[in-house]
Amino acid sequence: MNFAVIFEPQNLALYGTGILTTLALLFSSLAVGAVLALLCALALTGPWAPLRWVVGAYTYVMRGTPLLIQVYLIYYGLGQLEWIQARWDTVWPWTHFKEPFFCALLAFSLNTAGYTAEMLAGAIRETSAGEIEAAQAYGMSRFKVMLHIVLPSAMRRTLPAYSNEVVMMLQATSLASAVPAMLDVTAAASRIYSDYYLPFEAYLAAAAIYLVASFCLIGFFRFSEGRLLAYLAPRKL
Amino acid sequence: MSSYYTSILYGAVLTVGVSLAALLVSLVLGLAGAGAKLSGRPILVALATLYTTIIRGIPELVLMLLVFYGGTIGLNNLLEAMGSEATVDINPFLAGVLTIGFIYGAYMTETFRGAILAIPKGQAEAAWAFGMGRTQTFMRITAPQMVRYALPGFTNNWLVLIKATALVSLIGLQEMTYLAKQASAATRSPFAYFLFTAALFLIYTTVSLMVLRRLNARYSLGTKRVQL
Numbered sequence: 001m002n003f004a005v006i007f008e009p010q011n012l013a014l015y016g017t018g019i020l021t022t023l024a025l026l027f028s029s030l031a032v033g034a035v036l037a038l039l040c041a042l043a044l045t046g047p048w049a050p051l052r053w054v055v056g057a058y059t060y061v062m063r064g065t066p067l068l069i070q071v072y073l074i075y076y077g078l079g080q081l082e083w084i085q086a087r088w089d090t091v092w093p094w095t096h097f098k099e100p101f102f103c104a105l106l107a108f109s110l111n112t113a114g115y116t117a118e119m120l121a122g123a124i125r126e127t128s129a130g131e132i133e134a135a136q137a138y139g140m141s142r143f144k145v146m147l148h149i150v151l152p153s154a155m156r157r158t159l160p161a162y163s164n165e166v167v168m169m170l171q172a173t174s175l176a177s178a179v180p181a182m183l184d185v186t187a188a189a190s191r192i193y194s195d196y197y198l199p200f201e202a203y204l205a206a207a208a209i210y211l212v213a214s215f216c217l218i219g220f221f222r223f224s225e226g227r228l229l230a231y232l233a234p235r236k237l
Numbered sequence: 238m239s240s241y242y243t244s245i246l247y248g249a250v251l252t253v254g255v256s257l258a259a260l261l262v263s264l265v266l267g268l269a270g271a272g273a274k275l276s277g278r279p280i281l282v283a284l285a286t287l288y289t290t291i292i293r294g295i296p297e298l299v300l301m302l303l304v305f306y307g308g309t310i311g312l313n314n315l316l317e318a319m320g321s322e323a324t325v326d327i328n329p330f331l332a333g334v335l336t337i338g339f340i341y342g343a344y345m346t347e348t349f350r351g352a353i354l355a356i357p358k359g360q361a362e363a364a365w366a367f368g369m370g371r372t373q374t375f376m377r378i379t380a381p382q383m384v385r386y387a388l389p390g391f392t393n394n395w396l397v398l399i400k401a402t403a404l405v406s407l408i409g410l411q412e413m414t415y416l417a418k419q420a421s422a423a424t425r426s427p428f429a430y431f432l433f434t435a436a437l438f439l440i441y442t443t444v445s446l447m448v449l450r451r452l453n454a455r456y457s458l459g460t461k462r463v464q465l
Contacts, residue, residue: 064396064442065435066403069414073435076421077428171296178407186299199306207295207303214294 005196006205018188019209021101025173025184029105030166033112040117042146045124055117062114068175070111075103075179104176112169119161123154156228163221167214174210185209241420242433248413249437255333255402255412260395262338267345274350285346292343297401300340305332305408333405341398348390352383385456392449396442403438413437 005011043055062070078084078097087094096102127150135145177187189206193199226233273285292300309327316323356379364374406415417434421427 061435061439064439066400066414066438068403068406069417069431069435069438072414072418072421073428073431076418077431080421080426080428167294174296174298175404177298186296186302189299190302193302193306197310199303199310203299203303203307206299210296210299211291211294 001201002196002198003201003205005198006192006201011192014183014188014191015185015205015209017183018185018206019213021176021182022170022173022184022213025101025104025108025176026166026170029108029112029173030169032105032109033116033169036109036113037116037120040113041120041124044117044121059114059118062111063118067107067111067172068178071104071107071175071178074107075100078103100179100181104173104179104182108169108172108176111172112165115165115168116158116162119158119165120154123158124150126157127154157232159221159225159228163218163225166221167217170213170217171210239424241416241424241430245413245416245420245430245434245437248411248416249441251330251410251412252399252402252414252437253441255330255337255405255410256399258334259337259341259398259402262334263341263345263394263398266339266342267349270342270346271349271353274346275353289343289346292340297337297340298404298407301333301336301404301408304336304339305329308332329405329408329410332408333402333410337398337401337405340401341394344394344397345391348387348394349383351390352385352387353379355386356382385453385460388449388453388456392446392453395445395449399442399445400438 006015040055040059043051044059046052074097079088084094084097088097089095131149131153132145135149140148173184174186176182176184177190183191185206189202192202192205196202270285270288273281276282305327309325312325312327316325360378360382361374364378369377402412403414406412406418409415413434417430418427420430424430
């Protein structure tokens, strides 16, 4: 074992860049995914059946196919379509499809949106009927009931499941290394492996980084659950 | 249908093979892990807890690369230290099956532990009172009942496991993701091939889901359902 190599400044810097890329990917895809998930969850629990079917099919496909294939489809696949090819040199949103970071981000966001939407929709459906009836009795409109009563409590109740999803997403960002020119933690480890032929040291270091990051995320969610879901905890005697 | 599609279909056979073999490994590890966690012996409990905590905090891909590249070098160094001239290559199928099985063994451990805990303790006590041994109690009393409690968690784990097999393509196993990538590089029409592969995965997960629902119905026979 030769861990000294890992701690050489240029290699530490490589891991540092990797950590930044991984975190940037994680948080931006979670942010975009959360917005998409909210819209999808509203559609899934909404009154309009065709929209329910379309969004249901979307989440089913996202949850039924591997993320790696989704990344490939967006990074390699979309470039094949002439419609996009004709636009990606000039027309604005399509110019981004040449950037690996954007492609990875898009794939991760769409994927996490699929999973999160189903969780949130489940929590919305589980809202107890009494709360909604009480809100209606106060004369709240459908929109107001959603905004003031259902969503705040449903989002809190999604928290335990969502914390799993966030940790899963952290691990899923390692797939960014399958896209050339992306330097996340896993890709940094792969580069050190190929430079020094030290697979154990390189990948163990990456594993340690992910482990620490997972524990930090889990700790953060424990803390927020303690605060936000305190009213659901068993009463302390 | 071009020959690339046919080759991807052959790759699908390998995908099914990897996933089933990995499932077998994970079931064995899961049962062993759950047994260790419930054994009440501090060393076993600590080991099993370490296993489930660490494995669930590391990405599958990193573990797979660690086992595949690290394992090859480790084995060869070991052989060299023993004075042998031979070199071994870990084959990607084995590396994939072992890593995926090892990872999902950790998830199965938690699922099985929950399922065993859900069975009333009196059942096992009654079996002991009848003079059954530990193995007999497990085979005749615990196992048939825990299936029902374990199935929902098992279904989730299995679906995630299927999707994880796509990662084996990154260590060079020629399953369908690998073949799709090759086909798309050769023909410059990646969209079609990846879409085809995604559809095959979707079929695989859908069929699994249908089978497991049947199984769930079968094992839930005779349980009381209350309509609120």
